[in-house]
Amino acid sequence: MNHFINELIGYRTALYSTDFLLTWDHSEGDIRAVLAVAACLKELHRQGKSCRVFDTGLAISIFRDNSTRTRFSFASAANALGLGLSELDEVKSQVAHGETVRETANMISFLAEVIGIRDDMYLGEGNTFMREVGAAAEEGHAQGVLHQRPSVINLQCDIDHPTQTLADLMHLKAHFGSLESLRGRKIAMTWAYSPSYGKPLSVPQGIIGVMTRFGMDVSLAYPEGYELIPEVVERARDQARMSGGSLTVSNSMDEAFAAADIVYPKSWAPFHVMQKRTGLLHKGDRPGLAELERECLAENAHHQSWECDEKKMASTNGGKALYMHCLPADISGVSCVHGEVAASVFERYRIATYRQAGYKPFVIAALMFLTRMAEPVKTLDTLIQRSISRALQER
Amino acid sequence: MNHFINELIGYRTALYSTDFLLTWDHSEGDIRAVLAVAACLKELHRQGKSCRVFDTGLAISIFRDNSTRTRFSFASAANALGLGLSELDEVKSQVAHGETVRETANMISFLAEVIGIRDDMYLGEGNTFMREVGAAAEEGHAQGVLHQRPSVINLQCDIDHPTQTLADLMHLKAHFGSLESLRGRKIAMTWAYSPSYGKPLSVPQGIIGVMTRFGMDVSLAYPEGYELIPEVVERARDQARMSGGSLTVSNSMDEAFAAADIVYPKSWAPFHVMQKRTGLLHKGDRPGLAELERECLAENAHHQSWECDEKKMASTNGGKALYMHCLPADISGVSCVHGEVAASVFERYRIATYRQAGYKPFVIAALMFLTRMAEPVKTLDTLIQRSISRALQER
């Protein structure tokens, strides 16, 4: 296990006592450190060893959207490190009754180590909310209200989905052998047809935001009108230039798939629709929202050919591109009539998508670990040397 | 405490790394091992000692029906062994939104030790769902998705309710002194009138499925038409023959109660009604369901005499049969006008029914222990020798 320690020393991570909201706000060393710690915790778990670094303490989660996998990943990560979980359920709680964010942020944080937030419904809102919570915790700590300043971890916002995309990056690292071997590989991040509406932009944005940093040729494709947030695309373009990779944007799924090493076909709602939707939601304009959904689904229906089918897969590098999805996928003939991916393609990569998802609990645990441990190298070393079994019989 | 260890050695249990879904799928040695471990954990708890065998790890629960006592029993068992609890709430989660069972089973299991499921609403569905979850976890583990294969524990399905009936068996063992002393005793498992509709068959089926294995004379009685699943009754009949006991089926509550040592009067819906109901539910036929409920309640109303009253109790062995119920009971004049049991009878056995319920957390803990510990004898011995107090002051 010593190579994890040596890796971590090299990255000189500066995540202690910070929030983790957007991957591009953190150095490449920090990203690599997250992956190294996540891999180390995963290996400890595989060996039946305990990853417990907290005797007591709370991990708070705020979910403003439904979620199975991220909810369980967060719960799993908290438990693995020894934290108790407390969910702020906004229906049960009084947040909906006019409390201000900064007040609530302090009220839930007296014994908190981390606050995980998922807030991806409204463009321009989720990330802002996370920053407000972080700022409130910061003020509370500075003013002596809080003994410690909990770290805010983005579990998906309107801009990025870092715990997903870092799990995706770990999956690619494992699949291709190293981060270095990703250099020059082509990844197709494409829109795909779905009979549903209003899926967040955070996954495609997060993918182009992280993969462009590792020298990959990122090919973003979507039907005309399905743009992402322009600033995020600009940022990705800059990163690609700096890393020696590239970012290509087109309106052709075929172009994106051609000779790709990795394909990530996934539905999302157009940026301008999401903007309009947020406005209507603020006004409480229900007829307007219904009309927007109707229009948007009608527009979607023109693009049913944006399906990841066998023909498109055959055009990838050796016909064997790695198919990725953050799950759940809309599978044609399985979960819907026409969807994002053909059933035969999905079934071939089904186990691979499960494996992809399996990195997420450890990525979240690594983010908790690195934002909370003042001396992560020393602590990780202690954890490895201690080597306590999770179950009594092996002690 | 050593006799627990000696007992356990004798049973040569093979529960490690299995699911526990139906009592009759497991050997008598396994059943006895569950009771021995449960009794040992209960005694440790009574003495203020810790039963903690896990440093970290998750117990996942999936409740597809309301539940207070089983929910708290599961939470208590998990906590006692050191596991964190994560509930898959199907309203909050995305299971209802088209995810397949096998995908969800993997997504919730990355750090899980056990998955407890309650799914008793639809005949032919609950047990099937549990087997699908188990199979998906099996595949996930075989394919390297999961580091370990969590055990599925049946917290009540359409066929059996093993954590209830094993708690019931412990209660009888404690009441009569030993499992051996149950031999030749008569237990009346009877239908009883309730103003409600659609109660599951799992308790009566589970009771005849387990009590026939210990040489008891099981007398099953219900009004004409209130049959149980035929295969379960056949299985119980075979078991009675092999154990030297008997299974009698009649349509007379008086016959069943006559000279009984134990009575278990409880309402359930007829097998054929539950079958019809499942069909209507699949079709989403709401008027059909309402009509079925109306018919069924009208039919129920003909059988208000199926009440466990003082007269019937007087006909039992010495007038002192042990009254049992899985709770909550429909008590005439208390929780309803006419119900399963007369108020005076229930009040006399009220504390006994609480004591009966009190075995359940330890039965569930024993199932977690035996399905997860590779060397249960050694681990239980370590736990006893370690003898850590639950609270600091006694350390």
Add this chain to the structure above:
Amino acid sequence: MNHFINELIGYRTALYSTDFLLTWDHSEGDIRAVLAVAACLKELHRQGKSCRVFDTGLAISIFRDNSTRTRFSFASAANALGLGLSELDEVKSQVAHGETVRETANMISFLAEVIGIRDDMYLGEGNTFMREVGAAAEEGHAQGVLHQRPSVINLQCDIDHPTQTLADLMHLKAHFGSLESLRGRKIAMTWAYSPSYGKPLSVPQGIIGVMTRFGMDVSLAYPEGYELIPEVVERARDQARMSGGSLTVSNSMDEAFAAADIVYPKSWAPFHVMQKRTGLLHKGDRPGLAELERECLAENAHHQSWECDEKKMASTNGGKALYMHCLPADISGVSCVHGEVAASVFERYRIATYRQAGYKPFVIAALMFLTRMAEPVKTLDTLIQRSISRALQER
């Protein structure tokens, strides 16, 4: 930390194995012991030390009203001491389906250490419910159903809100230096206007019920008709006499504020309205309830001048009274048009109200500690001497 131990020795607390429902049911020594233990646990937490005294065990919470801060305070306290949390959600559970309180109380208590209850909606109900739960647990323990008798902790009822008012008392102790220095200080507990209706009486009643025991001059003021429960006011008057303080009741906010050292302006519903409301609720009289709400809001509207504004604050001792609120406050121009407090006043004391709230998790932890630890002095000493860090890196 030794002064906490010496303090605690002096108070000869008798809280072990009791419930904590009303502050005035417990001796001044017990109240002081709660504050001493809470301060000690808070200091341990501030230093990054573990307060864990339980290896395993459950803290059960029953919330019959929405709550963010009390819910999180209870969860935090349980976690800090090493207890797992299990919430009895009355929607999910079967309590609403006719189970009797005494049955449920036993069913949830098999492995419970404490039961925290919030039930403040109906006058004459909440405290009664808590006593019923306590009595049921008492019976269960006496009858051998429960290995141990869990302690019931009042998290707000119709009569008192002890975890709030003891946190308030800690806040005052910290602000003024000692409990002794509160002697002779004037505290104005006043009604304040709010556009909402039906707020519980527990905070004003709890405040006059505790502050009169420490020699303070308590000035209670409300518009005519907004009386509190008469018995509670009588009790407070007796206590004031015995402690050398005073209780003044008036219908003038200005009188109460004049030269006050502390002001606690907060809305509540009149006693007689709450009585009428409970009756209507029992009858399920929806039109009657709607009419009562309409009347009550109309009556409230006559008292918009009962706002804690800059002018009133200027009339306090040196213009610098400590403003207190249990949060969330109705802030004029922020959370409503006209409310309990002017925005500028609230903003000046905002951080102070957060600090006030910050004592609550530790007060609850202290109540858990003192009602569960047979030898609290010895256990607290062990905890201090042990001095384990919460996080691994500092071990």
